[in-house]
Amino acid sequence: MTMGNKPHPSRRALLGAALLAGPAAALDFAAAPAPARMRASADRVIDIAVCTRPFRPQGPRLEAERLHGKHLVHHYGHGGAGWSLSWGSARAVLPLIQAGVAGGRQQQQRIAVIGGGAIGLTSARVAQRAGLRVRIYCKDLPPDVPSSAATGMWSPDSRFCTEQEATPALCSQWEQMARSSFRTWQSLLGLPGDPVQWRDGYLLSDLPFDQDAGGYPVGEPDYPDLMARLPDIRPRSVLLRPDEHPFRQPHVRRFTQMMFNLSVYQRLLLEDFLREGGEIVRREFESPRQIAGLPEPVVVNCTGYGARALFGDQSLVPVKGQTARLVPQPEIDYALIYRGHGLVVLPRRDGLLVATHGEGDYGNADRTPDRGQTLAAVERVAGVYR
Helix, strand or coil, X not given: CCCXXXXXXXXXXXXXXXXXXXXXXXXXXXXXXXXXXXXXXXXXXEEEEEEEEEECCCCCEEEEEEECCEEEEEEECECCCHHHHHHHHHHHHHHHHHHHHCCCCHHHCEEXXXXXXXXXXXXXXXXXXXXXXXXXXXXXXXXXXXXXXXXXECCCCCCCCCCCCCCHHXXXXXXXXHHHXXXXXXXXXXXXXXXXXXXXXXXXXXXXXXXXXXXXXXXXXXXXXXXXXXXXXXXXXXXXXXXXXXXXXXXXXEEXXXXXXXXXXXXXXXXXXXXXXXXXXXXXXXXXXXXXXXXXXXXXXXXXXXXXXXXXXXXXXXXXXXXXXXCCXXXXXXXXXXXXXXXXXXXXXXXXXXXECCCCXXXXXXXXXXXXXXXXXXXXXXXXXX
């Protein structure tokens, strides 16, 4: 499957670009064993999921307002960086939440969080740690929320904002959130079920890495190189010789990256939330006026793309994201990114996760799975090996 790309000197390949920078030549990775071959075929596809990334060109909405008698805190619009930035972003809005309960009576120290996805669950946990009592209102819970279909790879700059809107203040805020999140993710290493792991991976390219390979389809905006602000925690990579890998592509780098086993991690979040006194109410909101009937004086809006319909935020742009799972292969312990071909494969516990992007994803809120797109991606995976 070939995707068109508009020429632009700053165009970077999705995810792969962040793996190219840094002092790779100075690194001395120990020789890794030859990676096992992924068994990629149509009969091994066990699931296809689609999510809608809530992208805002000006970055996520982190602000408070008074609405229908409530102190309403908006916390949504992270594009493809929701999981990666969740902890730092939740800490960024905590002062806005606390401003709504400051000086209140003890029974008013309870807040409501609308949404049970990545941002909603993490906002609830950060508020709990700050001493607040939290009740989550949501239509769905994991694994039935859109963020359950995310790849689970550390990608804090994925569609965070457009290059045009990347003001110094916004970039500085992003860096603070990214570093804060990174520290928390590292604290989760080694827990039962391995919710967070560092994995090696291979970045494949048809062109030399100093040449632009495209990556984003026609119609998408340019995104800033925010990872350049994190030289100390950015992914590491080293260029490999042809005899050091089993791939057909002429240019290959090995990198190390942080990844999340989302099924395990979401369960951990929910268990921690409930164990510390959190409550969950299954409820769907169709109008912002419905928040007036909630008993909590402070409401945190973590509805993601749903905020477009619920609160009329027309700045939200849907970006369709499709993932598929192949039958798990315990011997596969590495990731695979095919630069310029919109292909990412991650070795998750719930299966080999195959993520694709292509023409028509930007501005597309359709969550209907495209099996043909997945099968084409699986075929590309099978074809990368010599």
